Amino acid sequence: MNTSEFNSFIVILIYGSLVLLSLLKIANPLKVNRKANFCFGIFLFLWSTFWMDEVLFLITGSAIEFHSLFLVRFVQYLTPVFFYFSVLFYTNPSFTFRITDLKFLLFPAAFMMCLVLTGLGYTKPFEFLSIILIMVQALFYTVISYITIRKHQRKIQQFSSNTEGINLNWLEYIILVILVVNIIYVVYNLFYDPKSLNFFINAIFLVVIYCVGYYSLKQKEIYPLEEKQREELISIDDNPDSEEVKKKLISDEELVRIKTKLGNIMETRKPYLDSELNLIKLAEILSVSTHQLSYVINTGFQKNFFKYVNEFRVEYAQSLLKDLNSKLSILGIAYESGFNSKTSFNTTFKKITGQTPSEFKNRF
Incomplete structure (x- = not known):
C-alpha cells in the first residue's frame, strides 16, 4: 500500500469515525450533559463534511465539487459556532439564549452575504473576504472557547474537591492541538504544495478524533441534576x-x-x-x-x-x-x-x- 492509498484509508476512517461519533453524541444513550452533547454531536457531523470531497472521489472515481455548494459552504462555516455552544453548555447547562446572543449570528450573516455576492459574479473581492471571515471566526471561537474552559476550571474548584473528570481538560487540549495543526497547514500552504502535507495532517486528525471519542464518551455530568x-x-x-x-x-x-x-x-x-x-x-x-x-x-x-x-x-x-x-x-x-x-x-x-x-x- 503506497502513501496515497494509505491516505485514502485514513480519510475513510476519519469520515466514518466522525459520523458515528456524532450520532452517538446526539443520541446520548447515557443521558448526560444533554444540551452540550447535542451541540457537540452537530459540531462533529459538520466537521466530517470537510472530508466529504475526498470520500465522494473515492466512491465515484471522479472529482465532485461538494464544497462549492452554497448551502454546504454556509453550514460548514457554522462548525466552530457549534463547538463553542457545546463548550457553553458543558460549563453552564442552565445557559439560555437571549436577545444579546444574536451577536453569534454576525459572522454567519457576513459570510452568507459574501457567498451571495460571490455567486452574483463579484468573485475576487468577496471570495477573498470570505476566506478572511473563515479564519477570523475560527480564531475568535477558538480563543473564547479556551477562555470559557479556563474560567470553568477555576469555578469548579469553588465547589468540588475532586475536579478530575469534570475539568474539561480534554477539550482544552483538543483546541490547542487543532490550532497548532491548522497554523502549520496554513504556513505550509503559503510556501509549499499543501497536498504533500495531506497524509501528515490527516494522520494527526485521526488520532485527535479517536481521543475526542474516548474522552467525550466518558465525560460525566459536571453539575448536579437537581435544578x-x-x-x-x-x-x-x-x-x-x-x-x-x-x-x-x-x-x-x-x-x-x-x-x-x-x-x-x-x-x-x-x-x-x-x-x-x-x-x-x-x-x-x-x-x-x-x-x-x-x-x-x-x-x-x-x-x-x-x-x-x-x-x-x-x-x-x-x-x-x-x-x-x-x-x-x-x-x-x-x-x-x-x-x-x-x-x-x-x-x-x-x-x-x-x-x-x-x-x-x-x-x-
Missing part, C-alpha cells in the same frame, strides 16, 4: 478575589462561628475522606447555605474549596506515608485519603508539598 443545587453552584463566582465575593454575606461574628465549627468538623468527622465531597455536602453537614460556606472558606481561610479540602487530604496522606508499618501502596493511600485517582493524588500532593508522595515516603 436548585445546580443553579446554586453555577451562581458561585469563580474568582474568590472579586468584589462580589468580598461583599459581606454574613457578619464577622457569624463568620468566626462557622469558621470554628468547620474546623472542628474537619478535624473530628473527617468529611474530606469522602472522595465525592463537594460544597453542597459540606454545607449540609454545617447546616449553612452553599454561598455562606463558600464565603467562609474564601474570606476566612483565603482559599478556594478545592485547596481547603485537599490540604486536609494531603496532611492525612502524609501521616499514612510516615507509618513504616503500613502495608498500603501509594494508590491505596490515595484512596484512603479521599483522592479518586493516583494522578490527582500525585498532582495535588506535589502542588501542596513540593514533592511527590513517593519522594515524601522515601524520606522515612
Whole structure:
C-alpha cells in the first residue's frame, strides 16, 4: 500500500469515525450533559463534511465539487459556532439564549452575504473576504472557547474537591492541538504544495478524533441534576478575589462561628475522606447555605474549596506515608485519603508539598 492509498484509508476512517461519533453524541444513550452533547454531536457531523470531497472521489472515481455548494459552504462555516455552544453548555447547562446572543449570528450573516455576492459574479473581492471571515471566526471561537474552559476550571474548584473528570481538560487540549495543526497547514500552504502535507495532517486528525471519542464518551455530568443545587453552584463566582465575593454575606461574628465549627468538623468527622465531597455536602453537614460556606472558606481561610479540602487530604496522606508499618501502596493511600485517582493524588500532593508522595515516603 503506497502513501496515497494509505491516505485514502485514513480519510475513510476519519469520515466514518466522525459520523458515528456524532450520532452517538446526539443520541446520548447515557443521558448526560444533554444540551452540550447535542451541540457537540452537530459540531462533529459538520466537521466530517470537510472530508466529504475526498470520500465522494473515492466512491465515484471522479472529482465532485461538494464544497462549492452554497448551502454546504454556509453550514460548514457554522462548525466552530457549534463547538463553542457545546463548550457553553458543558460549563453552564442552565445557559439560555437571549436577545444579546444574536451577536453569534454576525459572522454567519457576513459570510452568507459574501457567498451571495460571490455567486452574483463579484468573485475576487468577496471570495477573498470570505476566506478572511473563515479564519477570523475560527480564531475568535477558538480563543473564547479556551477562555470559557479556563474560567470553568477555576469555578469548579469553588465547589468540588475532586475536579478530575469534570475539568474539561480534554477539550482544552483538543483546541490547542487543532490550532497548532491548522497554523502549520496554513504556513505550509503559503510556501509549499499543501497536498504533500495531506497524509501528515490527516494522520494527526485521526488520532485527535479517536481521543475526542474516548474522552467525550466518558465525560460525566459536571453539575448536579437537581435544578436548585445546580443553579446554586453555577451562581458561585469563580474568582474568590472579586468584589462580589468580598461583599459581606454574613457578619464577622457569624463568620468566626462557622469558621470554628468547620474546623472542628474537619478535624473530628473527617468529611474530606469522602472522595465525592463537594460544597453542597459540606454545607449540609454545617447546616449553612452553599454561598455562606463558600464565603467562609474564601474570606476566612483565603482559599478556594478545592485547596481547603485537599490540604486536609494531603496532611492525612502524609501521616499514612510516615507509618513504616503500613502495608498500603501509594494508590491505596490515595484512596484512603479521599483522592479518586493516583494522578490527582500525585498532582495535588506535589502542588501542596513540593514533592511527590513517593519522594515524601522515601524520606522515612
